[in-house]
Amino acid sequence: MAGNSQRKGAIKKSGKGNPTAGSGGRVRRGLEAKGPTPKASDREYHKQYKIKAAKEKAEARRPGPRKRAAGDAEWIIGRNPVVEALREGVPVNALYVAEGAERDGRLREAFQLSAELGIPLLEVTKPELDRMCGFGGNQGLAARVPAYQYAHPDDLLDVAKDAQEPALIVILDHITDPRNLGAIVRSAAAFGAHGVVIPERRSASMTAAAWKTSAGAAARLKVAQTVNLNRQIKEYQEAGCTVIGLDMDxxxxxADIHEVADGPLVVVVGSEGDGLSRLVAENCDRIISIPMVNSVESLNAGVAASVVLYAVAQFRA
Structure with missing residues (x-):
């Protein structure tokens, strides 16, 4: 229609007679095939894409540092426990004494040891000390112990390699009593082991009680944590270690320790009540027992570990 060449949708012809705007040619080109539609997880603005990105970010963070903290700092409370911990070299961040606490021999020794070791001594009110410790039976004295720094299980093999010795590693199969853990750490250090491995879950950890029972050995021997006990056993086997489980059957x-103790060795100690779990026992290369007389069925986990570690140390001496 004359005079309407500028209306919306009108066809404008170029010098060569090719239609441009309004012809639908550009629309047709836009509809040409561009391949299959990307998955929702690959489309940047889709919810599934954001979920996938979050998972990948979490995976990237998972390995983390090779050493992990056990958690918040712990408390040793009571006059005898605090003095014993100071005597045995348990690392202490600070010593807290309640105002007006009776000065007896134990308190004076705690003061003397803290001065010799360079440990800060702080005086607080009794209610404040009770609040910090979460318990009223502190007898006016408490020691703050730092969170334990766990090693990586591979670090224990490195310790043996650096010492140019065949590895001797102790794995604890869900030992739940921290005093047993501390006793085993102490025995492992005494008989030349290169470290102790514990599970991250359902197991005692290096708390103040374990520190105290270890008699300071935890400061000299690495304790590592593992997410999966059976996987760690297999990794040690792949590294050339023979894995023996401690069980009464x-x-x-x-007496036969010479058959396995010549090379790299891992000793697995079962829990206090149930012993080795079924899958852990199946993954061990051999099962070792301690000969006993009379009607005694079994030994405490800490004592049993000590007997086996002593036998290994005697053979390797």
Missing amino acids: GDLTT
Whole structure:
């Protein structure tokens, strides 16, 4: 229609007679095939894409540092426990004494040891000390112990390599009593082991009680944590270690320790009540038992570990 060439949708022809705006040519080109539609997880503005990105970010963070903290700092309370911890070299951040606490021999020794070791001594009110410790039976004295720094299980093999010795590693299969853990750490250090491995869950950890029972050995021996006990056993086997489990129905006894103790060795100690779990026992290369007389069925986990570690140390001496 004359005079309407500028209306919306009108066809404008170029010098060559090719239609441009309004012809639908550009629309047709826009509809040409561009391949299959990307998955929702690959489309930047889709919810699934954001979920996928969050998972990848979490995975990237998971390995983390090789050393992990056990958690918040712990407290040792009571006059005898605090003095014993100071005597045995348990690392202490600070010593707290309640105002007006009776000065007896134990308190004076705690003061003397804190001065010799360079440990800060702080005086607080009794209610404040009770609040910090979360318990009223502190007898006016408490020691703050730092969170334990766990090693990586591979670090224990490095310790043996640096010492140019065949590895001797102790794995604890869900030992739940921190005093047993501390006793085993102490025995492991005494008989030349290169470290102790514990599970991250359902197991005692290096709390103040374990520090105290270890008699300071935890400051000299690495304790590592692992997420999966059975996987860690297999990794040690792949590294060339023989893995023996400690159980009363073993195919070996401590008298036969020479059969396995010559090379890299991992000793697995079962829990206090149930012993080795089924899958852990199946993954061990051999099962070792301790010969006993009379009607005694079993030994405490800490004592049993000490007997086996002593037998290994005697063979390697």
